Amino acid sequence: MWPLIRGTLSGIVGYMVGALIATLTTTSTFSGEFALVLGFVFGLLGWLFGIGMWNAWGREWVGLTPKTEKAEGWRRYLRFNTDHKVIGAQYLVTMLIVFLLAGLVAMAMRAELASPGQNLFTADVYNKVMSMHGILMIAVAVAGILGAFGNYLVPLMIGADDMAFPRINALGYWMVPPVAIALLAAPLVGSFDAGWTAYPPLSVLNGDGQVLFNVAVIAFGLSSILGGLNIVATVITMRAPGMTWSKLPIFVWAAFAASILSLTVTQFFAASLIMILLDRIAGTTWFGAPGGGTALLYEHVFWFYSHPAVYIMVLPGMGVILEIISHFSRKPLFAYKAVVVSFLSIAGIGSVVWAHHMFTSGMAQNLEGPFMALTEAVSIPTGVIFLAAVGTLWRGKLWFQTPLLLAFFWIFQFLIGGITGVFLADFVTDLSLHDTYFVVAHFHYTIVGGSIFALMAGTFYWFPKVTGRMYNEKLGKIFATWFFVFFQLTFIPLFWVGLNGMNRRVATYQDNLGGVNRFASMMAMIMGLSFVLFVVNLLWSAKFGPVAPANPWNARTLEWQVSSPPPEHNFPSPPSVDGGPYDYGVVGAPTHLREVADPVG
Amino acid sequence: MTTSAEPIQHGAGPSRQRRINQLGLWLFFASETFLFGAFISSRFITSQTSTPEDLNQALALALTIVLLLSSISAYLAETANAHDDHRGFRIYTVATITLGALFLGGVALEWKEALEYFPPGTIYGTAFFSLVGLHAFHVLTGLIALAVILFLGKEGRFGSKDSWPVEGVIKYWHFVDLAWVIIYPTLYLF
Numbered sequence: 001m002w003p004l005i006r007g008t009l010s011g012i013v014g015y016m017v018g019a020l021i022a023t024l025t026t027t028s029t030f031s032g033e034f035a036l037v038l039g040f041v042f043g044l045l046g047w048l049f050g051i052g053m054w055n056a057w058g059r060e061w062v063g064l065t066p067k068t069e070k071a072e073g074w075r076r077y078l079r080f081n082t083d084h085k086v087i088g089a090q091y092l093v094t095m096l097i098v099f100l101l102a103g104l105v106a107m108a109m110r111a112e113l114a115s116p117g118q119n120l121f122t123a124d125v126y127n128k129v130m131s132m133h134g135i136l137m138i139a140v141a142v143a144g145i146l147g148a149f150g151n152y153l154v155p156l157m158i159g160a161d162d163m164a165f166p167r168i169n170a171l172g173y174w175m176v177p178p179v180a181i182a183l184l185a186a187p188l189v190g191s192f193d194a195g196w197t198a199y200p201p202l203s204v205l206n207g208d209g210q211v212l213f214n215v216a217v218i219a220f221g222l223s224s225i226l227g228g229l230n231i232v233a234t235v236i237t238m239r240a241p242g243m244t245w246s247k248l249p250i251f252v253w254a255a256f257a258a259s260i261l262s263l264t265v266t267q268f269f270a271a272s273l274i275m276i277l278l279d280r281i282a283g284t285t286w287f288g289a290p291g292g293g294t295a296l297l298y299e300h301v302f303w304f305y306s307h308p309a310v311y312i313m314v315l316p317g318m319g320v321i322l323e324i325i326s327h328f329s330r331k332p333l334f335a336y337k338a339v340v341v342s343f344l345s346i347a348g349i350g351s352v353v354w355a356h357h358m359f360t361s362g363m364a365q366n367l368e369g370p371f372m373a374l375t376e377a378v379s380i381p382t383g384v385i386f387l388a389a390v391g392t393l394w395r396g397k398l399w400f401q402t403p404l405l406l407a408f409f410w411i412f413q414f415l416i417g418g419i420t421g422v423f424l425a426d427f428v429t430d431l432s433l434h435d436t437y438f439v440v441a442h443f444h445y446t447i448v449g450g451s452i453f454a455l456m457a458g459t460f461y462w463f464p465k466v467t468g469r470m471y472n473e474k475l476g477k478i479f480a481t482w483f484f485v486f487f488q489l490t491f492i493p494l495f496w497v498g499l500n501g502m503n504r505r506v507a508t509y510q511d512n513l514g515g516v517n518r519f520a521s522m523m524a525m526i527m528g529l530s531f532v533l534f535v536v537n538l539l540w541s542a543k544f545g546p547v548a549p550a551n552p553w554n555a556r557t558l559e560w561q562v563s564s565p566p567p568e569h570n571f572p573s574p575p576s577v578d579g580g581p582y583d584y585g586v587v588g589a590p591t592h593l594r595e596v597a598d599p600v601g
Numbered sequence: 602m603t604t605s606a607e608p609i610q611h612g613a614g615p616s617r618q619r620r621i622n623q624l625g626l627w628l629f630f631a632s633e634t635f636l637f638g639a640f641i642s643s644r645f646i647t648s649q650t651s652t653p654e655d656l657n658q659a660l661a662l663a664l665t666i667v668l669l670l671s672s673i674s675a676y677l678a679e680t681a682n683a684h685d686d687h688r689g690f691r692i693y694t695v696a697t698i699t700l701g702a703l704f705l706g707g708v709a710l711e712w713k714e715a716l717e718y719f720p721p722g723t724i725y726g727t728a729f730f731s732l733v734g735l736h737a738f739h740v741l742t743g744l745i746a747l748a749v750i751l752f753l754g755k756e757g758r759f760g761s762k763d764s765w766p767v768e769g770v771i772k773y774w775h776f777v778d779l780a781w782v783i784i785y786p787t788l789y790l791f
Contacts, residue, residue: 063753164621229628237621263628264635271639275731283720284727286647292724297646301639 003069003079007051011178014046015039031189033211034281040215044178051174052080057167080174082166085566087173088152089466092459094176095144099452100531101184102136105129107528114521116514118507126507127193128209134196135183135217141451142224142309143176145316146262149458150231150255152466156559156566157249159240159575159593164233168226175223182216195505197302198272200287200295204279211280214273221266221273224312228262231255240558242577242594249557249581250326250333250340254319257343258312265351269305272298299361303354311350313447314414315343317454318385321407324461325389326582327555328404329396333582335388342381342388349378359427360434368427375425382418386411401553402476406457409484413449417442420495435505438498441491448487456480456534463538464548468564471541479533486527493520556592557581619765626769630776633739637780640735641787644728650791653725655718657711661789664707665781668740671700672778675747679771683764687757690767694751697774701744708737732784739777746770 019030019039028034049058055067071079076086077093108129112120121129151169155162163169186192190207198217203210235248235256248256275286275298285291287298326333333339353375355367389411398404420442423429433439463471493516502509502517509517551560556579562571576594583589674696681689712730719726750759750770759767 061749061753063758165625168625225632229625229632232628233621233625237617237624263632267632267635268639271636271643275643278721278727278731282730283722284731285722285724286643286727286731291722291727293647293727297643300646301643304639 001075001078003050003052007047007174010050011043011047015043017046018042028281031208033208036189036208036211037215037277037281040178040182040212040219044175044219047178048171048174053167053171053174056080056082056170080170082162082170083568084151084155084163084166084169085466085570087169088148088150090173091143091147091151091176092149092466094173094180095140095148095455096459098136098180099140099144100535102133102140103528103531105133105136107525109133110521110524112507113509114518116509116511116517121507123507124193127195127505128187128191130505131192131195131213132183132186135213136180137447138196138309139179139220140455141313141447142262143220143227144455145320145451145458146231146255146258146312147173147176147227148455149251149320149462150227150259150316153462153559154231154234154252154255155238156562156570157252157557158235158238158243159558159571159577160234160238161569161571163230164237165230169230172223172226172230175219179216179220179223182212182219186212186216197306198276199302200276200279200298201289203276204287211277214277218270218273221270224262225266228259228266231259232263235259240575240577244577246337247577247580247592249323250336251316251319251323253340253343254315254317254322257347258315261308261315261347261351262312265305265308267305268301269309272301272305275301296358296361296363299358299363300355303357304351307354307357308347308351310446311346314450315346317410317451318343320454320458320461321410322385322389322392323557324403324407324457325392326584327553327557328399328401328407329393330399330584331392331396331582332580332584332586333388334391334394335384336582338384339388342384345381346378349374349381353378356425356427356430359430372425372427376422379418379422386415401460402471402473402480403457403461405477405480406453406460409480410449410453410457413445413453413484413487417445417447417449420445433498435503436498437494437502437504440504441494441498444491444494453484456483459538461553462559463541464552465559465564465566467542467545468548469541469543469545470548470552471545472537475533475537479530479537482530482533483527486523486530489523490520490527493517493523556583558593561593622765622769626772633776633780637735637783640728640732641783644732644787648724648728651725652789652791653719655714656789657714658789660707660711661785664704664711665785667700667704667707668778668781671697671704672775674700675771675774679764679768682754682759682767683761685757685760687754687760690754690759691751694747694754698744698747698751701740701747701774705737705740705744708733708740729788732788736777736781736784739780743770743774743777746773 016039018041019035021042022028022032022035022038023030026034052069055069057066059066069079076083077090081087108120109126112126112129118126151163186209189209189212191209192198192203192213193206194203194210198210198213235252239248275284278284279286279288285293287293287295289295322333322339353371355363355371356375359368420438423433424439424442460471460476497509497513497516497520500510500513502513548564550563553560558575558577559566577592578594579590579592581592583592674693678690678693678697681693712733715726715729719729721727721730747770750767753759754767
């Protein structure tokens with residue numbers, strides 16, 4: 001516990017110092033906006049150095065030898081630890097906690113929306129609740145799979161002993177807790193009510209909580225950039241002998257494509273939020289119409305990140321699902337190379353479609369056609385991935401365990417999300433669908449369907465590897481089905497209310513939509529309850545579940561060829577790679593991990 | 602010339618860790634390019650190519666020259682270090698830091714004037730202070746990094762045997778200079 005206490009203390013001291021400097025050098029008060037910014041920056045640095053970055057790293061910068069602090073058992077997870085498996089587990093647990101919190105916030109929203117007027121909250125409070133749900137869930141979707149499985153599995157799957165930059169990896173993770181705390185503490189200074197999108201002019205004019213939102217999300221973006229950088233560098237430089245690009249497990253390719261995106265475009269989110277801070281604090285006029293600025297600029301800069309961000313969330317999900325489908329249908333992955341090309345072209349085309357979020361924003365009309373065409377072009381590589389999933393399942397020897405069940409659900413939901421997306425990409429239909437619950441339902445089908453279901457599937461699939469114990473199969477299947485069924489019952493009605501003109505982002509709606517909304521709210525509550533089962537299953541199994549063998553799924557990829565959980569540096573001896581990762585049932589195919597004459601361990 | 606004219610031995614090629622570090626640094630530059638790109642493109646969206654009459658063109662040109670000169674001295678420092686010329690390394694690093702500090706001083710002077718003619722509340726002022734501020738912050742971090750390698754290298758710690766820290770910092774310095782080479786025309790030369 002000592003590193004945590006040390007980090008907290010030096011974080012508080014850092015905050016005080018930063019806020020004090022701001023108070024002394026400018027006209028800002030100690031709780032003013034500039035003091036919040038400088039306080040957060042210094043507090044973040046204080047926290048990072050306190051938690052262990054100083055000992056493990058900072059000492060080098062002043063000519064001292066770095067100290068590594070060793071710890072055993074659960075204490076490993078509560079310190080600046082550079083082991084990628086520890087960091088992956090830290091991300092997984094953190095993100096699941098944030099997910100459950102944000103889910104509770106969603107339940108509060110559905111409670112408010114159960115009937116038309118202002119019931120549980122005032123309209124103003126509802127906006128704050130909605131913004132909190134939005135940004136927390138976005139964080140989970142961005143860093144859930146990529147942070148947890150990306151860190152845990154990429155080095156294992158390519159036969160490396162760790163990431164390319166282990167200390168940057170630990171730094172990236174430990175930036176996340178202050179971000180979460182700043183977001184959750186924002187209500188103390190007036191909260192933020194501009195949605196997770198933080199559109200100006202509101203985000204320039206609203207309470208001080210928006211400032212905390214901005215600095216926290218910028219820090220989260222930096223963590224995401226560093227994580228992306230690490231995965232790209234790891235995949236390029238750390239592959240084991242024989243692990244050619246065409247033998248990479250498909251999840252590694254997906255994480256690689258998503259990491260290229262998060263390395264580059266995330267800077268645009270940071271830029272847009274910095275511009276808001278400058279407008280609020282330094283008196284610039286990027287988005288202020290009186291000085292000649294334009295709020296439309298924000299939407300361009302913001303969506304240049306936030307549309308590709310959808311692929312940062314979904315690409316790793318696709319990787320997890322294809323991985324699971326191949327291993328559980330005991331067949332080679334169908335059209336492996338086409339899938340790889342699709343991942344890369346989704347990342348590429350996905351970066352130039354951002355303005356389809358702006359069809360109703362007053363953007364130049366001659367841009368609508370090109371952005372519509374480009375957006376719909378993304379459905380071609382996406383279709384290839386569906387084809388690969390179905391082609392792999394076709395005549396496979398299906399082994400219906402919880403991960404495969406969730407993968408089936410994923411295919412269904414992402415399909416609904418994709419098809420409903422066409423109507424939003426068409427600017428003609430988007431004009432009437434924009435800002436309605438149709439968008440909300442579509443978005444939840446793609447992101448919950450594409451990212452969260454994959455996060456759940458991956459959690460079950462790699463649970464034995466991470467914890468060394470098996471989860472309860474029956475409880476897992478009940479949870480998966482429960483979650484899936486009530487997800488449909490919640491969100492299909494929302495398509496309907498959206499088509500009937502119910503606006504998103506506000507607390508009230510037309511009286512005649514009350515019945516359907518009450519139904520959706522009840523279904524949402526039952527869906528939320530399914531997570532009790534999920535949490536109980538994982539917690540109980542991690543402690544008391546039957547001990548897992550090294551390879552319970554009989555899978556070929558490298559992470560299953562080492563013990564569960566893997567030893568500290570992953571492989572007892574440096575591995576080399578022979579056959580492909582998915583050559584199930586291929587006659588005469590050599591194993592993926594090259595057999596050595598005298599195996600160690 | 603204090604440095605040897607003979608090329609250093611590249612026989613074994615860069616080590617694995619060094620290749621990884623180099624790749625990481627270039628990926629970082631790619632990422633930073635997007636940050637600068639966001640602000641540069643925003644400048645053209647909000648104020649097109651307009652520039653105010655009151656820009657101090659002479660000062661900006663002088664700043665550009667100072668920064669370009671600092672890139673040359675940084676290169677000489679890197680080369681001197683790779684040839685184990687510790688004295689040269691110190692001299693050229695100090696020169697680079699001096700030129701960089703001179704640049705920051707010039708920026709402060711420029712800001713003082715700019716606050717009068719086109720304050721942040723105007724649309725050109727918005728782009729001007731944001732972009733120059735963003736760049737000056739990068740120069741400041743570069744100066745800190747240069748000071749760190751100067752301090753750590755005072756007893757000849759780096760040299761050809763451990764040249765990466767020096768090389769990394771100098772590459773970063775070149776990157777910051779290159780950013781200015783693009784920001785300068787963006788703000789002044791239309």
